[in-house]
Amino acid sequence: MDKLLYTAASGADRVMAAQALRANNLSNVDTAGFRADLERVQALAVSDTRVMSQLGSAGISEKGGKLAPTGRTLDLAVVENGLFVVQTGDGEAYTRAGHMVLDDNGQMMLEGRVVAGVDGPIVVPEYKELFVGDDGMVSITPAEGGLIEEIGQIKLVDAPLADMVKGLDGLLRTADGVPLQADGQVRLVSGFLEGSNVDAVRELVASMDLSRQFEVQIKLMKSAETLAKSGNRLLANV
Known part of the structure; x- marks a missing residue:
């Protein structure tokens, strides 16, 4: 069950980092000349680690502000x-x-x-x-x-x-x-x-979507805990 736990924790960590990026963009919606940060998520081949994804910078939005x-x-x-x-x-x-x-x-x-x-x-x-x-x-x-x-x-x-x-x-x-x-x-x-080139509506929608993703990762971690407890009880009765 630890594989599921690590995978869910990795996803939650990635979502939190993405939320911080979106929050920073939104906080600068009225900052003159501000260029929105973009995010990129990439999958990693599983070798010695069970952390399945990471957040990296995809650069800066080149869209001009008004x-x-x-x-x-x-x-x-x-x-x-x-x-x-x-x-x-x-x-x-x-x-x-x-x-x-x-x-x-x-x-x-x-x-x-x-x-x-x-x-x-x-x-x-x-x-x-x-x-x-x-x-x-x-x-x-x-x-x-x-x-x-x-x-x-x-x-x-x-x-x-x-x-x-x-x-x-x-x-x-x-x-x-x-x-x-x-x-x-x-x-x-x-x-x-x-003005800033941040699209406030798009950033808000993305933030709400990230919040739902975070909830899913938390539920997966709770499921991993429940499965682990069930497995321990089975082993205890052997």
Whole structure:
């Protein structure tokens, strides 16, 4: 009966992991630029273990989120494919979120991290007007007036999301850790934010289905316990 118990326990463990993944997607349904995680279940050949399945990441959903107008110059959204770049403690990381702000020193930041520019971090001096072009070029009209000045270009990259891994911080990184080169073909739009691409209804339905699967696995474990007790009673009477 231990084979049935191990098989049921394996299924329950897999379902719990899948529920956690779905719950994380649902919790980010309103997170700008969020890309839903996908799951993949694979069967394993039985050798020295009775654990029959495991949950692995199937990657990240590449479906685009809807663009919502904000009218704020430093709210940026990548058009079609592409990613913004931020600096983290372990190097570059990538995201679709585009709610940029300036810190007290005028440095461009994104969710508390330095935004990477083509030629390094972008520091914005005092200005009268600020502009961001569709190629990521940041320009200002100086505070004292005069001609428009280009002060830096936001680094934009492009890579298949299938080649990326998502960290616990929600940021994407290359699987091999090698930074991506700037891609001059990526375009963005100012005054918009991209919404999450999570399909809330689909995630809810999947969560309910997983709950039913979990109940089935628990019933199987209880059945294994009942069968084991019955077998023990038979042996005791021999």
